[in-house]
Amino acid sequence: MTTINPIIPGFAPDPSVTRIGDTFFLVNSTFHLFPGLPIYASKDLVNWTLINTKLEPQDDGTVMLATGGLFAPTIRHDSKSGKTYIINTNVLHPENAGDKPENFIIETDDIWSDNWSDPVYFDFDGIDPSIFWDEDGTAFICGSHGPGPMTTISLFEADLSTGKKLSEEKTVWKGTGGIYPEGPHIYKKDGFYYLLISEGGTFKDHMITVARSENIWGPYEANEKNPILTAAGTDNYVHCTGHCDMFQDKDDQWWGVCLGMRMQGSRFHMGRESFLVTGHWEQGEWPRLDTVEATSSHKFKNEVVKTNKTGLDWLYIRDANLQHHKIEGSTIRLTPSQADISQWKQPVSFVGKRQRRLDGTAAVTLVLPETGSSRAGLVIYKDEHRYTRIYYNSGDKIICFEVVNNGKKISRHDQEEISSESSDIKLLVDYTENQLVFQYEEEEGVTKTLGVVDTAELSNADFVGPVIGVFAVSDEENDEVVFRDFEHEH
Template sequence: MKYNNPVIKGFYPDPSVCKAENTYYLVCSSFQYFPGVPIFESKDLINWKPIGHCLTRESQIQLGRVDSSGGVFAPTIRYNNGRFYMTTTNNSTHQNFYVWTDDIYGEWSEPIHVDQGGIDPDLYFEDGKVFFMSNGKDDNGIDGIVQCEIDIETGVKLSPSHSIWQGTGGRYLESPHMYKINGLYYLMASEGGTEYGHMVTYARGDSISGPFEAYPNNPVLTNRNLGGYELQGVGHGDLIQDNDGNWWMLHLGFRQIGRWLTFHHLGREVFLTPITFGEDGWFTAGHNGTTLTSFETDRISDEILQQEKKIYTFENTDWKLDWCYLRHPAYEHYLLRPDTVTLKGTEVTLDAAASPTFIGIRQRNFSAEISCDVQLTNGEAGFTLYMDENHHYDLAVCKDEHGYKVIERLNIGDIKSIEHKVDLGSNNHAALIIRASHERYSFFIHADGQDIPLGTAQTRYLSTEVAGGFTGVLIGLYACGEGSMAEFSKFKCVYH
């Protein structure tokens, strides 16, 4: 069969995967968004559905006033003796920790911290022992992939932290994962930075603590030399063996807005690439060491159809699974119903590294039409295309001493400009529309049976290349201004 990449679209970076019985489970980074660490489930590796989050309580993760792209960094999920473990980093507090659950659909434990620095932690279970790995410096100040043995009940170190591999020389050695395959230990990591030079490398050895011999043809997977190729930034992978014995890598990558336009704003997404072991025990990845937007494979039955959801509404999404908040929300400001949402604004705006009244869903494809009806009582409320507090486009209804109006506001770094206004008089209701393409967003208000254009803005100014950071655009509903109140209805996001 032929499957298409990415297998999970939109801002879901740093995937990690495990298998329990005949089901695959995958987690991703969430940074400043809450709840933290989304969980997906699949039976076939190409169709993934959200089932929950690992971090659902403020006691589990302190987000406070963390900056955008702070908070929860790359997680790892593992399954051992009937229990799931997820380990991650709160990069804002520089703490590595893990949580666990016996019910993947239920709540997870309180955090158990490990006194080892670095980021991108990994857990490896073998013969009753548990090894913890991250990147950084060991107890002797040596850089590399750092490993120690821990007590899984308490997180206490049972051995010193020791640097076991220094990679192949690429910058930002990160995302270590350990596997034992056919009697050998394989240590996989990423180098080059999670940008256009990103790459997956690996080494192997006879002992879990090394020494490790690097794969002679590293990097095993990268798209860094494919100029003019829309799929870039490939790296940060995790291996999984399917029920038929085939090996795969789930990893991140991103899609440029155009073949020669090196900007991406949808965030880093989840890709699936086949892995093949040779007779010498080394494995190769993808098509000549690259990943593709589609793969033809006989490893997946032709009877399995890759499904893609094209329409998102209030009615066919789940507030707890598909939507998220900025940092820790004040839940009393949100009334979430099956077909409408009422938001109560505060003085906190989208420009603050705090928690404005905001609930968002990831933008998953370049081409889309997004629409919603907004009825405002006071203040300001509407749509935002949100990358971070300094980079977002707003289409909103607002009230001042002269009545109501619809505004199109562009926020690009230090430049914050209301580009267009449409006066509504005493009418406090508006039907708002955003049409998205690869290169532009176009803003409209629907009135008197027609779409009235307010203007356009380039997508590149919401891209990582402009804004920086590690996230992607969310389609947000928001309200701000003391005493503001708004009701949203008829939300629809249609991807083309």
């Protein structure tokens, strides 16, 4: 098999994989963007189809920061019951309180359907839960317990249908000394229980370590050759590799799927993506993983990631008011929100799709509002702290460009007056690995550049990745803003 990397490009962190028959299913984190938990399917680990997404916004009085929301899901199939499970953490931010992790399980009898159960919540003070069934059918949940950098790996027996703990929770491993021991997965092979975890944080010191025990409760002995996967201390193009899940294909070949970041100096605009790595696991031996490499990737493919249903690849910000978003083919109608994308407490009128390619173009035609005062346009969005956009301010009749990265204290703005009496205006962004060029056309074929962004300006230790979309905001109640001919190579 020829490996194509990244297998899920763009905003696709924390991958987990399970195989059902001859098909592999992969799920990612989505953090504060909705719908959550995208599920991809593949028969060859190269060509992937987005088959469904599982969680929609809900109004429950809580909000999510960019580092909140849906963390590190694990997907598992129980061959005995025929059920498929996703276990996950939703990190909320209640008013006047700290982060609040809510852990839950959802299940389905048919992964191809949209018929998933409601979430079953269980008591666990931590993140990154994973499911393991022992040979007698006993179900266990392991996860990263506690806040702060020195978390521990906890284990307990559970009833997956109710979330009830059937045993005491026990700390089974603290890792090898790296910060944030997390993302645990348990595998049983050759009479040993193997515990695979991430350490070192999810960026430049990220690494995968492993321990084993003859008893699921431990004690666990660390592999002398840890870490078995890392790019720390190297100049590898694919960096920050970690958060790995291991699995076998139908020919018993071992693989690992992990997150990584394509880094060119200080530029890593695409964020954390899903990569495939060859694994080796001989009888009685420790698992090994090869170095993660990027390939010439998907330039020969018509689509990087296919979808099998209309609209699956649209993304919204947090608790979006879906009544204010109308999508009909390439036409988008947004009722402007009073809150802008620069904040995290209120709903925002925004919809977009993940940037899947390093090089490409996105464009949309904005029908200029005849009344009211709104700001609407095209944006490359990561979170409330990092975005860049070109938009029309209908109150002042100007075209504006803006780039914001609060982490790097970057805030730039430029603007130009509209010179013609056109009824619409085309907004464009050309993007490469190195830069983003924002342009507009008042007259067809006459393109003006308003802003250029070095992708290093938007590169941070992000949880999320770039989403290209449209937005509309206003300080007053306004009629719908209409966008035509939204084009995005993805």
